[in-house]
Amino acid sequence: MFLSMVKQSFMRGRRRKVLAVATIILASSLITALMNLSIGVGDKMAKEMKSYGANITVVPNSENISLDIDGVDFNPLKGRVFLDEKDLPRIKDIFWHNNIVGFAPFLKVAVEAAGADGPVSLLGTRFDRPLSLSEDEEFRIGVKAINPFWQVRGRWPDDGDPEGVLAGAALARRLHLDVGSRLTLSMPGRARPLTVAVRGILHTGGMEESYLVAPLPLVQGLAALPGKVQSVSVSALTVPEDRLSRRTRGGSDALDALEYDLWYCTAYVSAIAHQIEEVIPNSAVRPIWQVAASEGTVINKLQLLMLVVTVAVFIASGLGISSLMITTIMERSREIGLMKALGASEAEVQFLFLAESVIVGGIGGLLGCAAGGVLSQVIGLSIFGSTVGFHFIAVPVSVVVSVLIALAGSLMPARLISRLHPAEVLHGRK
């Protein structure tokens, strides 16, 4: 009897039910989409934030203090320590290897350039070189990946180019260089002079504008330092710092075993730096806080923003659903009057309404989930150019919330309406 009444209500008042379901679909799709986005926005923005450059730097573990001011080294003759280039692919072997977006090795030496009034800094690096890894064939090392803000007028030299270099914009102005210029470089007391050709003019807005930037092998050859690099910049996807990672500042000894595991297995910048230090022999790895700390600040802000917007929309759609449920129930007062006149109890009437709202809420919630999933993909694709991961937590939350809101919206009118006096309603006064 009860089932057939529910069925009747759905069949006869079809338009009403369609409206209710439609509203709930709209609201729950919104909740799902925003929830998905607020969970995913951190990762997506972290990727965008990579345009600020590397957030970890690897240097040799040495006792020397650099006396470098504005790119001019006041202590160039002191014995230097280097990293071995062949060790670098191990950076992709650490626990968080998938979070390593890119890295680039650097080797900076001072050279004499014919026609220059003083020494010129020559920076050797990789530009865009494929690294053969078994599982990740796509990985490329070099500055193109980690420093997207480097701009070259002319063209980038190849990584194997024996004589192609980039001239920093400031240096080019000083030495009157342009694309195609040639100049002779020599190192006092080292190998034969080398003539290089300027392939492009480099704009970075930083120190590199006063350097010559060349493929790493060229610099290693000129400086007679085969296979050596001086520092490595690593760009890694990280999660913002929190209290746990801050406690490791003094060293990871501050944590107990359980906390240490948690820290080690979370993509904190300090944990990733620690893991790189483990795999690269004789290295000191430090987070570049300008990038790492600021990224955390900005991403936390964005996540908070998304969360607050989600909550606001959540409340608003909840109220929207409730007001619709109230209307759809109130308009059935005559029907209720009839039911009561035929002997239905208040509890039975209320139960009928609540059962109906659970069904409406469930259907609406499920369909809304699907619509919301699509919606979040549309947003992800159009803003970030990649899909947003669908978080299954959104499904139960959105269905349960839809049902709960539909129930909450029906509770008050159902109670009001079931108390009505049959004769009054049937007469049409209320």
Add this chain to the structure above:
Amino acid sequence: MGGSETSPMTNGRMFARILGASLKERRSRVSIAFFSIMIGAAVITALSCVYFDISTKMSRELRAYGANLFIGPKAESAARVLDARDVAEALSLLPPKNLIGASPYLYGVVRLDLGSAVLAGVDFAGLRRLSPYWQVDGRWIVVDFDGRSCMIGKALAKKMELKAGDAVTVTKSETGFHRKLVIKGVVETGQAEDERIFVNLALAGEILGQPGKVNHAMASVVSEGIDIDAVAAGVGARVAAVDARPIRRISYSEGRILEKIKGLMALIALIVLMVTTLCVMTTLIAIVAERTREIGLMKAIGADDRGIAVQFLSEALVISLAGIAAGLVAGFGLAQVLGQAVFGSAISFRAAALPATVVLSLLASVIAVALPLKLAVRVVPAQVLKED
């Protein structure tokens, strides 16, 4: 029939009476309609306010990345130092509302107890606002004229076996400077700062024998609403000795990030806008649809379709206008809650949010009323009244 034959006066009075009675008698439905329009309008207002303000707000947040403007000697001149007055003049040319922080720098090599290091003279108050990312163990130096304190980079501290609270002797033989300085704090940035020792600019001038000179200055400027390239060029043109240029790494990335965030907010606002509008519509449709009987009765006693439509639409208009007005106020309040919760500052009201809310909400309610009404006025009175 009735409508066309009665005088306009009685017609108007009748219309007003029906309208008033309808609003008064059906108080619960009217309040639901009012309420849902208000919520819709509030959400739309709040989100459009947030959207129009997001660039300004996030631009300020992105200043966490530190300096985005470099002020140094003209590239053509061989000079490595500037007069501090020139730098101060250049900094005063930056729009004060947009200037977050700035500090001059003066560098030199000094001898410490266990070896040489690069000493940097800075303005600590400005530097703290300029570089919020500095991880300081200990304290910042707060007084400008503090001649007995220093801050020291983490790598340097480790190699010189120093920590916050220790004293270090700074020696410069060329100027005969020899003094013990107390280390207030140990700095970690992961960059060159880790191997430097920092003192007040005035003290650095004394140590290095270059009082009143600086090597360069850095500034952090909110670039939203101004053209940072033009500002830099203007500074370079007004102060002859200096050259100002934006730090590309920061300004380029900031532009990209802001664009993303703005796009994201725009899409979210648009979708929320559409969905909320539809939500309000369904509620209004339900409210009008249940009045089919009433329409049948009105037709039976002689109302024409136009009269019914005008009456229903004006009812909707009254309710919507009241709902929108309340929604605008509530929405602006909601935007303030959002702004305080996320950015800790108020969100300014933009006039552009007004038309968006009013036009959309009005349009939604008129459509929501017109659609079911069009179906309802076609009913045959006898059929509805018999309740079929």
